[in-house]
Amino acid sequence: MRPLRELVTGTALLAAATTALAQNYPTRPITMLVPYAAGGPTDTVARVVAQAMGKPLGQTIVVENKPSAGGIIAPEQVKNAKPDGYTILIHHIGMATTPALYRELRFNPLTDFDYIGLINDVPMTIIAKPGMPAKDFKEFLAYIKANKDKVTYANAGIGAASHLCGMLFMSAIQTDFLTVPYKGTAPAMNDLLGGQVDFMCDQTTNTTAQIKGGKVKVYGVTSKTRVASLPDVRTLDEQGLKGFEVGIWHGLYGPKGMPKPVLDKLVAALQDTVKDADVKKRFADLGATTMPPEKATSAALQAHLKAEIDRWGPLIKKAGVYAD
Numbered sequence: 001m002r003p004l005r006e007l008v009t010g011t012a013l014l015a016a017a018t019t020a021l022a023q024n025y026p027t028r029p030i031t032m033l034v035p036y037a038a039g040g041p042t043d044t045v046a047r048v049v050a051q052a053m054g055k056p057l058g059q060t061i062v063v064e065n066k067p068s069a070g071g072i073i074a075p076e077q078v079k080n081a082k083p084d085g086y087t088i089l090i091h092h093i094g095m096a097t098t099p100a101l102y103r104e105l106r107f108n109p110l111t112d113f114d115y116i117g118l119i120n121d122v123p124m125t126i127i128a129k130p131g132m133p134a135k136d137f138k139e140f141l142a143y144i145k146a147n148k149d150k151v152t153y154a155n156a157g158i159g160a161a162s163h164l165c166g167m168l169f170m171s172a173i174q175t176d177f178l179t180v181p182y183k184g185t186a187p188a189m190n191d192l193l194g195g196q197v198d199f200m201c202d203q204t205t206n207t208t209a210q211i212k213g214g215k216v217k218v219y220g221v222t223s224k225t226r227v228a229s230l231p232d233v234r235t236l237d238e239q240g241l242k243g244f245e246v247g248i249w250h251g252l253y254g255p256k257g258m259p260k261p262v263l264d265k266l267v268a269a270l271q272d273t274v275k276d277a278d279v280k281k282r283f284a285d286l287g288a289t290t291m292p293p294e295k296a297t298s299a300a301l302q303a304h305l306k307a308e309i310d311r312w313g314p315l316i317k318k319a320g321v322y323a324d
Contacts, residue, residue, distance in 0.1 A: 022259035025085055029060040033078055033089050035071030037184035040156065041122065041205040045250050046090045048282050049119060052273040057265065067184055070098060070159030072105070075253075079107040083255040085262035088116065092250050094159050096308035100316035101159050109305060114263055116252035117270045117296035118304060122288040123223035124165045124246050125207045126236065127216040128199040129192055137219040137239040144199070145175050153177045154188040154197040161248045162188065165201035165222065168315070172244050192216065203248050204230070204287025222246040227287040249291075249308075251301045263298065270296045 034046045043065060050061035066074040071094045081087035095109050107113075126137075134140035144151045153170075155162040158181060170176055180197050182188040185206055191197050193215055201222070208229055211218045220236040221227050224245055236244045252270055254263065271293045273279055280290045294300065 022085075022261040025259075025262045025265060026057055026059045028086065029062050030054075030057070030085065031062050031064050031087050033074040033087065034063060034065045035068065035074035035089075035091055035094065036065065036156070036160070037067040037186060038065045040185040041161070041203040041248075042090065042092050042250065044205045044286070045120065045122075045283075045288070048279060049090065049252070049270075049273055052276050052279050053266075053269045056269045056272045069157055070094065070101060072098060072102070072107075072159075075107050075109070075113075078253065078255055079112045081255045083114070083257040083259075085254060085258050085266060087255065088266065089113070089253040090119070090250060091253065092122075092161055092248050093164065093308060093312075094161070095251065095253075096305055097159060097164060097312045097316060099309060100313040109309070112256050113253040114256055114258045115298040115301040115305070116254060116263070116266045117298065118291040118301050119250040119252060119270070119274065119296070120283050120288045120290050122203045122205055122248045122250070122286075123221050123227055124161065124201050124203055124248065125211065125221050125230070125233070125287075126169070126199065126201050126219045127192070127207055127211065128219065129195045129197065130216060131195055132198065132217045134217070134219070137234070137236070140199075140217075140219045141173065144177065145173070148175050148177055151177050151199070152197045153179045154192055154200040155179060155181055156185040156188050156202075157181045157183060160185070162200055162202045164312075165246045165248075168244070168246055169201055171315075172241055201246075208285070208287050221287075229285055229287045249304070251305065253301075267297060 032046055032050050034043050036042045046063050050063050054061045074089055078087055078089040098105055134143045153166050155166050192200055204227060210216045218233055220239055221233050222236060222245060226235060274290050274296045275293055283290045
């Protein structure tokens with residue numbers, strides 16, 4: 001009986017020690033993995049969130065970029081990380097589309113993570129190279145349809161927000177174009193600015209400055225209503241593409257099995273972040289809508305992720321697009 005009693009005592013002591021560590025969390029910097037390259041739209045959101053969340057947590061949140069095709073490396077690493085709250089993940093809508101894009105995926109978005117909460121919702125913009133001759137969306141649509149065999153559409157790689165928006169756009173106008181995938185948003189934007197490719201659809205967090213600076217042609221936003229930071233840019237729905245809407249939401253995740261006190265502190269810090277006036281202004285300036293505190297919760301993110309998987313899965317399978 002003595003070994004059994006010692007085992008029970010040891011287990012109880014370990015549980016008590018784990019609880020104490022969780023309650024004192026965090027005692028060192030936290031790493032936030034970003035599935036995409038530095039300088040891209042998700043990286044921009046990550047750095048705003050990391051800086052703001054670090055204040056209530058009393059620790060630095062270090063942003064670490066893990067770019068890969070489809071943004072799958074960062075989720076894999078977070079899934080396999082120790083569930084102590086020191087490694088977390090920021091991801092966009094790609095968390096909901098990877099199950100359909102990949103025949104074999106080494107993580108399950110619905111079962112391998114703890115959910116922290118939703119962050120923001122970012123509309124997309126249809127933009128084109130500076131030399132695009134069309135002066136408005138009607139002319140742009142006519143031009144790209146008439147030149148469909150030579151027009152090029154840039155995206156940041158399979159599974160990226162720009163890839164998904166482009167896929168829906170081509171489906172909506174029933175016209176296919178030559179797509180040019182890049183290893184990230186920054187190189188795609190550079191080639192668009194240089195006129196090497198014709199157009200792309202990307203998040204306002206990455207395009208607002210280029211639009212306001214007159215460096216690209218803009219033909220519409222993909223939200224239901226106009227974006228406050230770009231009030232003169234009409235929605236695609238307004239311009240005849242009825243019902244077309246694409247929003248790129250971001251959420252925060254951790255490895256499955258984080259202690260409840262740790263998860264609670266992360267959720268509370270995210271809620272403080274989405275209530276922060278500076279954060280809301282920063283996102284608004286970039287055309288993004290900050291989620292209300294009631295959406296910055298585990299339950300809200302879990303429900304939204306499930307709904308988005310159900311929405312995008314059939315669309316991607318119908319299009320026959322796979323990343324592997």
